Amino acid sequence: TLHWGYDEHNGPSHWKEVFPVANGDRQSPIDIKTTEAKYDPSLRPISPNYDPTSAKVILNNGHSTSVEFDDAENKSVLIGGPLAGTYRLRQIHFHWGSSDDAGSEHAVDGMKYAAEEPGEMECKELIVTSHGETKVSSTSCGAQEVLHVVHWNADRYSSFVEAARQPDGLAVMAVFLKIGECNPQLKKITDRLDAIRAKGKRALFTNFDPSCLLPRSLDYWTYFGSLTVPPLLESVVWIVLREPISVCSEQLAKFRSLLCTGEGEAACYLLRNYRPPQPLKGREINPVVW
Ligand SMILES: CC[C@H](CNC(=O)c1ccc(S(N)(=O)=O)cc1)c1ccc2[nH]ccc2c1
Ligand SMILES: [Zn+2]
DSSP states (O other): OOOOOOOOTSSSTGGGGGGGGGSSSSOOOOOOOGGOOOOTTTOOOEEOOOOOOGGGEEEEOOOEEEEEEEEESSSEEEETTOOSEEEEEEEEEEOOSSSSSSSOOSSEGGGOSSSSSOOOOEEEEEOOTTTSSSEEEEEOTTTTEEEEEEETTTOOSSHHHHHHTSTTEEEEEEEEEESSSOOHHHHHTTGGGGGSTTTOOOOEEEEGGGGGGSOOOOEEEEEEOSSSSSTTOOOOEEEEESEEEEEEEHHHHHTTBSSSSOOTTTOOOOOOOOOOOOOTTTOOOOEEEE
């Protein structure tokens, strides 16, 4: 049977052969067309509240690297925004592309990339704030990578795997990473990758608060979608932050040095692990700006 991955023979275009929901009505990621997003005054700020002692381990699962958190109680949670209730932090992970100019999963207005050199992009936009003023702000166009912060609805369900099967079970916050200055907070993660190069490897990773990877502004777009990797379950409330954080080329290169094969197997590098944007199928996207 197909073991899914990101190569020509087992990549995103093949996933529907094993996971028919790949052609479902609320698949992710999507291309966020900012002019079509509909402002919803009932949406509030999101409020991440993480305890650094929840961090447990960093691992390479063969299709990404993730930091796993202790989700046995409400120690690190996300509330507010579009969420009804308390969503518990489960893990964070990354997606990247094989070159510096591709790799983010969600796109914003087609995310026109720079030419080869992802230099400074003119990515300014006029936004109308909730109190009616207009201001210029930098956007995430030209993002090359993304961080996903994964939470599950602990008010209504008793485990992550159960929540992952429910339409309001998961909440994932997406943060764009844009090529620029090296990111000292991200260094804590990229410096550990050489200890988990092979698939299946894991290493202790404690005393880490993922808020240190969030941008200054928590302005976001939100919509109903799915996991972006198999089993592609349609159980995610997506919260896509507008402001990117920075990552430098050398840090991005460390992600690409991870292996999608286990120790002792012929090495294959995890050069890319992003799914392209999927059809919106009539879904509404709500921007939330302060
Ligand atoms: C239910 C699926 C889950 C494995 N997958 C994930 O946790 C996951 C989480 C977030 C995203 S993304 N890119 O959309 O943010 C993609 C996948 C999963 C699957 C089977 C399992 N058996 C025991 C635990 C367990 C967990
Ligand atoms: Zn992801």
